[in-house]
Amino acid sequence: MQTDPASCDYVIVSGAQRKEERWDMKDNEQILTTEHSEKEKLETDPMFKLEHGSQDRGKLQRALPSLSHIQEKQEAWRDDFQLNSALRRKFRDEKKVIKEESERDGALLSKACLSIPLVKETEDDKRLASLLTLHSADCESLKSVSPEPP
Numbered sequence: 001m002q003t004d005p006a007s008c009d010y011v012i013v014s015g016a017q018r019k020e021e022r023w024d025m026k027d028n029e030q031i032l033t034t035e036h037s038e039k040e041k042l043e044t045d046p047m048f049k050l051e052h053g054s055q056d057r058g059k060l061q062r063a064l065p066s067l068s069h070i071q072e073k074q075e076a077w078r079d080d081f082q083l084n085s086a087l088r089r090k091f092r093d094e095k096k097v098i099k100e101e102s103e104r105d106g107a108l109l110s111k112a113c114l115s116i117p118l119v120k121e122t123e124d125d126k127r128l129a130s131l132l133t134l135h136s137a138d139c140e141s142l143k144s145v146s147p148e149p150p
Helices: 036-044 046-076 081-112 123-145
Strands: 002-004 009-011
Touching (some): 036 046
Antiparallel strands (some): 002 009
16 A cells, blocks of 8 residues: 555555545535635635635535434433533542541540530631630730739
């Protein structure tokens, strides 16, 4: 087999036979043909391009109902693998966070010997706890600075 760039084809040298399955591009209703002369005219001649552009739009309008029908059929057989995998990844991450919170809460309950269910911590709880911590630290520092009464 050898390539023939001049005719955009393969040349069979020896040991093979060509299986002829050639077709006319116009029979297939291809929009852009690969004929070099027609390609050059489309690129250089504005009137030729305008004429063929309107023909192409006409072909599109005729093919639009069948294309939309094909898209509807494909939508019915759509593979939701990407959506499913993203959703499962999100659930795995949420499950991991819930497990970490449950382990942290369990450690706190066992450390404090509590048998009550804990509620979720909010930002207000965190802020209030930090203020209490700061307040108690300030009180202790004041006690260490102030002299003992006699």
